[in-house]
Amino acid sequence: MKDKRKGGKSKLKLFIGISVIAALVVILMVVNIFIPLKYLGAYIVFKKDKLADGTMRVRFLNVGYGDCSLVEFPDGKTMLIDGGTGTYANVHMLLKTLNSDGIDKIDYLVCTSVKSEHCGSLAEIVRYKEIGIAYIPGAKYPDITDEYAEFIKRLSKNGVKTEVAGYGKGVYSPDCGCNFFFLSPSATLSEYDDMNFSPTADNIDAASIALWIGCYGRGLLFLSDATPAVQQKIAGLMELEGGKYFFDGMEFGFSNCAAVKAASHCASGSVVAELYDLLQPETSIISVGQNAAKCPSAEDIALLRLYSGDKVFRTDESGSVTLTLSADNLTVEKEFR
Numbered sequence: 001m002k003d004k005r006k007g008g009k010s011k012l013k014l015f016i017g018i019s020v021i022a023a024l025v026v027i028l029m030v031v032n033i034f035i036p037l038k039y040l041g042a043y044i045v046f047k048k049d050k051l052a053d054g055t056m057r058v059r060f061l062n063v064g065y066g067d068c069s070l071v072e073f074p075d076g077k078t079m080l081i082d083g084g085t086g087t088y089a090n091v092h093m094l095l096k097t098l099n100s101d102g103i104d105k106i107d108y109l110v111c112t113s114v115k116s117e118h119c120g121s122l123a124e125i126v127r128y129k130e131i132g133i134a135y136i137p138g139a140k141y142p143d144i145t146d147e148y149a150e151f152i153k154r155l156s157k158n159g160v161k162t163e164v165a166g167y168g169k170g171v172y173s174p175d176c177g178c179n180f181f182f183l184s185p186s187a188t189l190s191e192y193d194d195m196n197f198s199p200t201a202d203n204i205d206a207a208s209i210a211l212w213i214g215c216y217g218r219g220l221l222f223l224s225d226a227t228p229a230v231q232q233k234i235a236g237l238m239e240l241e242g243g244k245y246f247f248d249g250m251e252f253g254f255s256n257c258a259a260v261k262a263a264s265h266c267a268s269g270s271v272v273a274e275l276y277d278l279l280q281p282e283t284s285i286i287s288v289g290q291n292a293a294k295c296p297s298a299e300d301i302a303l304l305r306l307y308s309g310d311k312v313f314r315t316d317e318s319g320s321v322t323l324t325l326s327a328d329n330l331t332v333e334k335e336f337r
Contacts, residue, residue, distance in 0.1 A: 036128060038088075042095035047102050051324075056178065056215045058323045060261060061097065062315040062335065063090050064289030066117035069222065069261065070097065071213065074176035077132075079108040081211065081222055086120025086147055094121055098129065107132040108180070110165065112209040112224035114139050114148040114195075123147070123154040131158070135165040137207060138185070138192035144199055164189070165209045177215065181245065183234050184210035184226060191230070205264065206230050216327045218256045221279065223263035231263065231272035238278050258330055259283040259323055262304065266296030266314070271303040281307055283332055285321055286314040 035043045051057055054074050061068040063084030071079040084090040098106075109131050111119050126134075134155055142152040155162055163169065166189050170181035185191040185207055195207040208224035223231065237245075238254045245254070257279040264270040265288040284304040286296050296314060304312045311332060313321045319335025 039092055039095050039128070042092050043099055045096055045100045048100050050102070052326075054176075054326055056176075056325045058213075058220060058259075058325070059097075060285045060287055060313075060315060060321045060323075061094065062289075062320045063093070063121075063287070064316075065265065065291040065293075065295075066090070066120065066289070067112070067224065067261070067287045068094065068121070069287075072101070072103075073173065073178050074215070075173050075178070077107040077173070078103055078105070079110065079180070079213075080106045080125065081110045082112055082118040082224075083121035083125055085117050086124070091121045091124045094125065095128065098125075103129070105130040105132065108171070109134040109160075110209065110211060111136050111148075111151065112211070112222070113137060113207075114144045114204060115208075115225065116145055116147040118208075118224070119145075119151045120147045123150040126151070126154045126158055126160060131155075131160045134160050134162045135169075135182075135209070136162050137209060138164040138166070138189055138196075140192075140196040144195075144204075164192075165211075166192075178213070179215075180211060180213045182209060183212055183221075183237065184208075184230050186233065202227060210234060212254070214253075215325055217253075218258040218325060218330065219254060220258055220323070221260045221281070223261060226263045228269060228272050231275045235272070235275040235278055238275075243278070254278065257281040258325060259285060261285045261287060262296075262300075264295070265291070265293070266300050266304070267293060268297040268300060270297070271300040273303070276303070276307050279307075282330065283311040283313070283323065284308040286312070288314055289316050 051072055056074050057072045059070045061070060066084035067082040068084040069081040083094060106129055111122055114137055143149040165182045166185050167182055167187040170179060172179040191207040195203045205225040206227045208226055210224060210226050211222040213220045243254050260279060260281040262270060262284055266286040288295050313334055322333045324331045
């Protein structure tokens with residue numbers, strides 16, 4: 001009798017164990033439909049307080065040797081500029097940031113370059129977040145880099161509306177008086193033609209997308225990997241237009257530059273005096289991490305300090321840098337104190 005009771009208890013324990021495992025598998029399968037299990041930690045977050053009304057927040061995220069900026073406009077719309085390198089830690093951090101802010105939709109996704117340190121994480125972001133419109137480089141052949149090919153494939157799979165970025169394109173929001181506007185490539189898109197014909201490192205950098213964001217009479221310039229020649233062209237454009245540009249019948253100015261995200265991780269020769277003389281940026285941001293390219297250049301950091309004084313921040317030292325802009329105030333905070 002005892003052997004039968006033991007056998008019965010063993011079978012019951014086995015049944016319970018199998019049932020628990022089966023239930024866990026079902027739960028995990030259901031959860032994975034809504035939350036990616038490999039990024040589960042990025043979804044277990046405390047939601048941050050929403051931005052105060054009438055405030056714009058721009059975060060230059062610490063993604064190592066790469067570029068990634070998150071913009072929250074006063075009208076509630078959001079923009080993600082690049083996504084970093086695509087490492088697991090990179091994607092996890094970016095998803096966690098978006099989830100902490102309660103951002104399920106990215107209204108404007110801007111991929112400024114086909115290089116991996118710009119577009120490496122974007123395929124995963126498109127996979128898990130809703131995208132309004134994606135502005136992309138004019139690469140004729142998506143497999144110009146593996147990371148860019150994956151990004152384009154995911155955009156197509158998710159049915160995301162795309163538009164090739166170039167001078168003359170942008171968006172103006174009359175509700176909050178904010179706008180963004182592409183300054184490069186040029187209106188002829190000749191830089192894309194050069195990249196497609198001969199995808200050298202210099203041609204790829206020259207074809208990267210430079211972006212101006214304006215709000216409350218102040219502006220922020222994102223230079224991606226703009227070469228010195230491209231930056232000189234942008235400076236010439238600003239001078240030609242008398243420090244102003246016109247979009248949707250509205251006049252905007254290039255003056256009162258709140259911040260510039262330095263080109264090419266502040267590589268040697270990347271700070272072009274002709275452009276910075278016109279802008280006189282209050283703040284300069286260098287998105288950089290450990291690399292073999294000797295970035296940032298000490299000489300170019302010194303040049304940035306001539307314009308921005310002690311408000312030169314590099315993400316490898318300061319961590320993510322946050323600019324908060326309102327009608328009458330600009331604050332800068334860094335992650336690492």
